[in-house]
């Protein structure tokens with residue numbers, strides 16, 4: 003109920019604002035640049051142990067192109083581990099992950115597809131300024147040779163996350179919420195087909211949590227990108243998700259639209275989503 | 281048993297990183313800005329202290345050897361003695377210890393904190409190879425800078441030795457005589473000997489410090505451990521390998 007009212011009050015945030023008055027606003031530069039090629043994703047029976055700790059015990063999940071799926075799970079349930087498998091930082095013991103039908107551990111995969119991740123810790127490069135952080139991918143992969151084009155894209159990306167004018171600050175000088183948004187900008191300029199968010203609101207105040215939630219919704223509506231959000235923040239999950247998957251004991255307990263999850267009869271799900279202070 | 285496994289794993293890891301770094305040296309030209317940035321840091325960190333250390337080390341060599349040589353009337357050989365010791369042994373070792381302590385430790389700390397705070401993972405997700413982006417420029421910069429630092433410290437050390445030989449009443453050798461003897465005994469090959477050593481030490485220090493940094497897991501405490509470990513390991517490997525490199529250079533007649 004409350005959600006609906008808040009939604010109406012603040013639907014002119016970020017991307018919304020940028021695109022509604024496109025003339026002269028540089029946010030559209032990035033939107034034009036992004037190719038918006040939404041792809042689907044299939045997680046097929048992933049198992050992973052660390053020593054005796056069997057963290058992922060057969061995770062199965064299908065994600066449709068352009069969908070925003072939230073994976074909800076308790077701390078330590080293996081959410082970050084799952085994300086690290088999807089982005090290719092870890093290899094599963096058994097099981098495979100497909101993006102647009104191609105195995106992510108295929109050597110050819112990286113040439114054809116780009117996935118981006120916003121880390122729980124933001125993971126900005128501390129020795130680089132905000133704009134250098136965002137530009138790094140473009141520079142290192144020599145995507146543009148003209149410095150002016152890089153500048154344009156970077157400031158457009160920063161504008162989309164609401165950080166125009168912060169180009170020259172160092173990561174150590176900005177707040178946690180800003181860092182998280184710089185990390186989103188850094189992910190966006192990679193022109194990814196899938197963005198992964200690992201606990202995007204962890205450690206942020208309620209206002210900033212809301213801003214990040216709006217940002218994820220805006221990305222969904224404006225560029226139809228496939229997004230996977232991992233979190234233990236139930237409010238955020240219901241706010242941004244097309245579908246919610248509950249991760250528990252190393253398995254996906256249930257998948258469904260927010261309404262289906264709300265009316266679930268599975269006791270594990272009910273325990274998880276019931277208000278803690280009600 | 282565990283210790284043996286650990287030793288083998290570290291040795292293998294160091295060799296692996298070394299080979300991968302050599303491979304990425306093919307991109308050195310297009311990453312020359314990063315190499316220059318590292319060279320600039322190394323210069324800033326080592327040149328002032330290096331001058332001070334070299335001056336006094338040269339001085340102490342003359343102070344130790346001068347009076348003894350003077351007892352036998354051989355004091356004009358102070359120049360050669362100071363010159364050769366610095367060029368072949370003390371220069372490369374001092375420069376290595378200075379670079380490992382000031383630059384290597386900072387490299388280890390930087391890479392360790394990048395590992396701990398997921399920056400290395402972020403690089404990988406951006407399809408930027410950490411060895412190309414981080415290790416290769418540091419490696420090249422150190423391998424180039426260390427020999428230069430050795431020449432710089434040699435020259436200042438020679439001068440320090442000359443000063444002490446001049447002012448020490450027991451030796452009291454004019455700079456002219458000191459320099460003539462030095463230039464007679466220290467030939468080009470002796471200096472090259474030191475420079476070859478220095479390059480090897482540059483390889484060892486940069487690879488060890490980057491390897492230990494990149495392998496760091498955990499939190500802030502582990503960053504501290506890694507820095508200590510990298511510096512100690514660099515010192516030990518430099519001093520031990522010095523013996524073997526000297527043997528090889530003797531065998532090859534480069535001495």
Ligand SMILES: Nc1ncnc2c1ncn2[C@@H]1O[C@H](COP(=O)(O)OP(=O)(O)O)[C@@H](O)[C@H]1O
Nearest residue numbers: 052055057075076077078079080081082083084
């Ligand atoms: N590299 C690793 N080595 C050993 N254990 C790990 C590693 N990464 C994660 N784990 C373990 O996996 C479990 C899940 O961790 P994680 O995915 O970080 O949880 P979360 O759901 O809070 O993100 C934890 O018990 C953690 O100890």
Ligand SMILES: [Mg+2]
Nearest residue numbers: 081082122201
């Ligand atoms: Mg986590």
